[in-house]
Amino acid sequence: MGAKRGPADPARRERIMAATERILLRGGIAALSHRAVAREAGVPLGSTTYYFATLDDLLDAAIRRLSERYALRLHAWGAALGDLSRAGLVEALADLVEALVREDRPALVLSFELSAAAMRRPELRDAALLYAETECEVLRVHTDERTARALSRVLDGLLLHSLAAAVPPTRADITGPLAALLTPGE
Amino acid sequence: MGAKRGPADPARRERIMAATERILLRGGIAALSHRAVAREAGVPLGSTTYYFATLDDLLDAAIRRLSERYALRLHAWGAALGDLSRAGLVEALADLVEALVREDRPALVLSFELSAAAMRRPELRDAALLYAETECEVLRVHTDERTARALSRVLDGLLLHSLAAAVPPTRADITGPLAALLTPGE
DNA sequence: TAAAACTGTGTACTAGGGTACACAGAATTG
DNA sequence: CAATTCTGTGTACCCTAGTACACAGTTTTA
Known part of the structure; x- marks a missing residue:
């Protein structure tokens, strides 16, 4: 015993x-x-x-690790980009979206689940915010703060629909809004 | 007894x-x-x-009603709009986002929860898709199909971040991407 | 080396919950 | 009016699960 x-x-x-x-x-x-x-x-x-x-301890620990892994993934993506044009960034972002959906679907699904759960459970908020925060951090290397935040929001919308929609967005559906966002001139 | x-x-x-x-x-x-x-x-x-x-029957029935209520809400919003310019549509959409976040937060939170849940439970997919479908339907009155879908994705990203972010998007953060999307010219 | 502290385990208590189902009134049918 | 069907309830069975905790080896300490 x-x-x-x-x-x-x-x-x-x-x-x-x-x-x-x-x-x-x-x-x-x-x-x-x-x-x-x-x-x-x-x-x-x-x-x-x-x-x-407690269960929350377990959840916290695991989520912390998962979001760190995701952060590494994103930073790796960011580091692999050289200096690139606006159009280049758009394509790179579209590649990222498609790659995430294809290769990291379970992690993405979980991150959305987590975001939703955090809306009801304040103790999960920090963990859930880390994902978006990381996105912004990586994007900020290539754009200004404001644009990075805007991109993060649009990316999440695209990712959400890529995972949930009956017919996922096409490549053009992904590049379109990103290009619009990165093209100056009201 | x-x-x-x-x-x-x-x-x-x-x-x-x-x-x-x-x-x-x-x-x-x-x-x-x-x-x-x-x-x-x-x-x-x-x-x-x-x-x-079964519980699923209960869930199905309730979600069906909730999404119908949401559809009514959106259609009412759409009907209240007259014929308007691009800029007018942008403002109207921003109003919608802000109003939803302010007044229908619980329903919004639930809809995101549902989207996430549907990624794991196929029997919820149809119900979850109804929300985005309704958005598109209403938007299609004012734009073409392709733009409506793009708007729906961006709107969901904006709504998600409005609910989840530590500091929610400002009015300008909301109108920016929408205007970019609705402004023609690559 | 004796005692205290730490690392683990097995078990059990309590709560909540899905679902089945026997059963009881009420309504309908012949 | 007797029988059958429908509506509705209370209860019970069985499972999952969080958490507490007594207890047992092991290590460290005095």
Whole structure:
């Protein structure tokens, strides 16, 4: 009945967080439970509550990691861009949208879920805001603050519809609004 | 023990749906349960399962009503607009965004929650799509199809950030992208 | 080395919830 | 009016789940 292993096993905590991420990506916030995580991580139920006393702790930790991963992803995208023209930025952004939808769909879905959840649960607000904040940060390298925020809003609209719509936006549907936004002259 | 009332009581069904709407608006999809609805409607638990065998039936019915209400709202907005210039449409749309955020926040929050939920639950897709579909329908009166869809996407981005952001978009933040989108000339 | 502190686990308590269903009045039908 | 059907309820079964907690090895400390 007692423990089999010795003292602090840092891998345990790690494995639990990784399992939590997988659960969230696969089934969303609604699928998160101590038991599901324990099963996924292959650890006893008690372990999950030992490292993360409450569900919110677990959720917080996992979301923090996921948003960090997303931030890395975006910064990598930003770093890969050289100096480019307006048109070049538009194409690059469209590439980003298409790549995210294609390759990171679960993470995107989760981020929207999180945004919605944060509207009711203030404790999630900071985590949810991180996504948009990161977008702006990366975009600010190529545009001014104001434009970066505007782009972030439009990008989220495009991403949302790319995930949710019956017929997703075409390439032109994506580049159109972005180009309009980046083209000066009222 | 036995029933007290006679035959079909159409008000019952009605009251249960109304209660479901209130639950959803107040606490979101996660707050929905037969028991919560029964409590809210002041009917016994059995009533809710009698009229709506499963939770999904209940959810479907309530969402259908809510999206119909939203459609009415949008159509009313559209009907109140006369023939107007591009600039006039931009201002009207900005008014709409601000009014929705101010006066219909719970319904908006729910619609985003629904969009996110529909990404995982195909049975909710149709209901979730209705919102965007309605937007397009109303906008199509004033613009072409392509522009209507683009506007719908941008509007959703603006609404999302208006609800979620730490500092919501200003009036100029709202009119900017809309004007850009409606101003021809690449 | 004895005691205190820490790391884990197994189990159990409590709450909430979906759904089935037996049953009871009321209405309808023949 | 008897039988059948419909409307509606109360209850109960079974599951999931959060969390507390006693307890057991292990390590550290005095």
